[in-house]
Amino acid sequence: MGFLAYLLIGALAGWLAGNMMKGDGFGLLGNMVVGIIGAILGGWVLGLVGISFGGFIGSLVTATIGAIILLFIVGKIKK
Numbered sequence: 001m002g003f004l005a006y007l008l009i010g011a012l013a014g015w016l017a018g019n020m021m022k023g024d025g026f027g028l029l030g031n032m033v034v035g036i037i038g039a040i041l042g043g044w045v046l047g048l049v050g051i052s053f054g055g056f057i058g059s060l061v062t063a064t065i066g067a068i069i070l071l072f073i074v075g076k077i078k079k
Contacts, residue, residue, distance in 0.1 A: 009056070010036030013063030021071045034074070035067040042066020
């Protein structure tokens with residue numbers, strides 16, 4: 001997967017995670033950055049567990065899970 005596709009999936013995942021977390025978001029741009037970082041986190045966490053998803057949808061699911069985890073952690077630290 002290309003670098004641009006990785007950024008697009010991360011940004012979309014951040015937007016999705018921000019909508020799912022309701023109130024723990026950081027605005028559109030902040031959520032996109034969190035989504036890109038969350039994509040890395042999600043890939044790492046799911047890789048440890050032995051779960052892997054393929055294709056665009058699988059990558060989006062992985063990145064969204066990572067972004068939700070990251071938004072949750074940052075939201076707890078922020079409080």
